[in-house]
Structures are given as structure tokens and as C-alpha cells.
Amino acid sequence: MYLKTLENAYSLAGKNAIVTGGAKGIGLGITRALANQGANVAVFARDEKTAGTVIKELEAEFGGVRFSFYKADISSTESCRNAVDAYIRDNGRIDILVNNAGIGPNGRFVDMDEELTDWFNCFNVDLHGAARMCYNVLKYMRKQKSGHIINITSNAGEIVNYPFLTAYASSKAAFNHFTKCLAAEVANEGIRVNAIAPGFTFSNFAKDIPEEAYKALCEQIPIGRFAQNYEIGLLAAYLAGDASDIITGAVITADGGYVLQH
Numbered sequence: 001m002y003l004k005t006l007e008n009a010y011s012l013a014g015k016n017a018i019v020t021g022g023a024k025g026i027g028l029g030i031t032r033a034l035a036n037q038g039a040n041v042a043v044f045a046r047d048e049k050t051a052g053t054v055i056k057e058l059e060a061e062f063g064g065v066r067f068s069f070y071k072a073d074i075s076s077t078e079s080c081r082n083a084v085d086a087y088i089r090d091n092g093r094i095d096i097l098v099n100n101a102g103i104g105p106n107g108r109f110v111d112m113d114e115e116l117t118d119w120f121n122c123f124n125v126d127l128h129g130a131a132r133m134c135y136n137v138l139k140y141m142r143k144q145k146s147g148h149i150i151n152i153t154s155n156a157g158e159i160v161n162y163p164f165l166t167a168y169a170s171s172k173a174a175f176n177h178f179t180k181c182l183a184a185e186v187a188n189e190g191i192r193v194n195a196i197a198p199g200f201t202f203s204n205f206a207k208d209i210p211e212e213a214y215k216a217l218c219e220q221i222p223i224g225r226f227a228q229n230y231e232i233g234l235l236a237a238y239l240a241g242d243a244s245d246i247i248t249g250a251v252i253t254a255d256g257g258y259v260l261q262h
């Protein structure tokens with residue numbers, strides 16, 4: 001019995017997963033890792049063209065799992081509700097939700113306009129977008145009495161000296177706390193909620209960093225490098241599976257030790 005549990009502990013065979021922003025950057029690393037463990041993955045995002053191309057590549061790369069796309073703008077209540085309802089109509093159940101989609105506006109808080117447009121845009125996607133997705137998906141997970149939610153936050157939610165990231169860091173700090181509060185709310189309903197807080201990761205934004213700037217940033221990271229998208233994916237696959245059944249309400253920092261010295 002014990003050995004059998006170990007054999008299957010990392011398998012996601014037959015599980016149904018949604019990954020917001022799952023066709024680009026870290027989200028694509030997560031889509032790949034979940035599919036590699038046997039999950040069927042639906043990408044929820046706005047950019048249909050890119051997702052279509054990526055899904056064709058994934059279908060050629062992975063056999064035996066299904067990929068799909070649902071057009072969803074997580075800054076809209078209606079869009080989230082419609083996309084989740086359509087997903088359930090098509091697939092019947094939802095086992096895993098990864099709230100990965102996010103934006104990262106740069107700029108000082110004191111330089112924002114009076115309406116705090118950048119502040120509200122940031123919170124509306126990075127925090128409220130994930131909350132909308134949780135709200136809609138939980139309707140179904142609670143009926144099933146099972147499910148795993150994984151939130152992609154940021155180590156910016158744990159430190160205060162990323163320059164020009166006050167709105168982003170504040171939204172990610174709230175996202176970490178939301179993860180813990182929600183985990184406590186639904187733990188006795190068979191649902192787990194955890195977060196991964198990446199540091200610098202080789203997603204789209206990192207591609208444009210000049211070599212010298214990259215080296216300077218790496219000097220501040222104890223292990224001396226950025227994370228790869230697939231490394232965040234591997235962690236998400238672990239949190240989505242039975243191997244992590246004892247873990248809920250955790251925020252796992254995945255930043256090569258950056259927060260240790262900031």
C-alpha cells in the first residue's frame with residue numbers, strides 16, 4: 001500500500017487543469033510540467049493566436065493528454081464566469097487551477113496619477129483576477145469536494161526594496177495572504193490552496209535584459225542565476241499532486257535564495 005502510494009504520488013494522469021496565462025513564459029512552463037505528469041491542460045488567456053500556435057506545438061510534444069484554449073480576460077468578472085462555466089460544460093470537472101496570469105507595471109507610487117490608474121490596473125489583474133478565478137472554480141470544486149489551487153505570486157510580496165514596484169509588490173503580498181486565508185476556509189472541503197513565489201525567472205521579460213545587467217542581478221542571487229520556467233512548472237506539478245497532500249496554505253519561495261539577503 002505504501003509503495004503503491006509512492007508510485008502514483010506524482011502522477012496527474014487524467015486530471016483536468018486550468019492554467020491562466022498558460023501559453024507564455026512561466027505559465028507555459030507550468031502547462032508543460034502538468035501535461036508531462038498526465039494532466040489535460042486548458043489555457044485561459046486573451047491572446048488566442050499565440051495560444052493556438054503553442055497548443056499545436058504541445059500536442060505534437062505530448063501524447064495522451066488534451067490541450068484546449070478558453071478566451072478569458074481575468075480583469076473581467078463576466079469573462080471569468082463565462083470561461084469557467086464553458087470549461088465545466090465541456091469537461092465536466094476541474095481538478096487543478098493555476099492562477100499564473102499577471103502584469104508587472106513599473107513606476108513609483110508617488111508618480112502615479114491621482115486616480116491611481118496603474119495601482120488599480122495592477123490589483124485588478126494580479127490579485128482580483130485570481131480571486132475571480134478562485135470564486136468561479138470553487139463553485140465546482142466544493143461540489144466535487146476536491147481540488148488544488150496554486151497561486152503564482154512573487155518574492156516581491158515578501159521584500160520591500162524592489163525599486164518602482166510598490167503596486168506590484170503590494171498586490172503580491174496580499175495575494176500571499178489571500179492564499180493562506182482561502183486555504184483555511186476550504187481545507188475541510190477537500191480543497192488545498194498553495195502559492196509559489198518566484199524570483200527572477202527567464203520568462204519573456206528576462207529575454208531583453210542586457211548581459212551586464214543580468215550579471216549584476218545574478219550577483220544578488222545566492223545560487224547565482226535566474227529560475228527557468230520549467231522549474232516553477234515542476235513545483236506546480238508537485239503541489240497539484242497527491243505527493244503534497246499534507247501541504248496547504250503554504251507560500252513556497254522559489255528564487256535561488258534572493259529573499260535571504262533582502
Ligand SMILES: NC(=O)c1ccc[n+]([C@@H]2O[C@H](COP(=O)([O-])OP(=O)(O)OC[C@H]3O[C@@H](n4cnc5c(N)ncnc54)[C@H](OP(=O)(O)O)[C@@H]3O)[C@@H](O)[C@H]2O)c1
Pocket residue numbers: 020021022023024025026027044045046047048072073074075100101102103104125129152153154155197198199200201202203204205
Ligand atoms: N518572470 C518573473 O521573473 C516573475 C517573477 C516573479 C513572479 N512572476 C509572476 O509569474 C506570473 C507569470 O509571469 P511571466 O513573467 O511568465 O509573465 P508574461 O510572460 O508576461 O506572461 C503573462 C501572462 O499573463 C497573461 N495575462 C496577462 N493579463 C491577463 C488578463 N487580463 N487576462 C488573462 N490573462 C492575462 C498573458 O496572456 P495573454 O497575453 O494571452 O492574455 C500571459 O500569458 C505573473 O503572475 C508574474 O507576476 C514572474
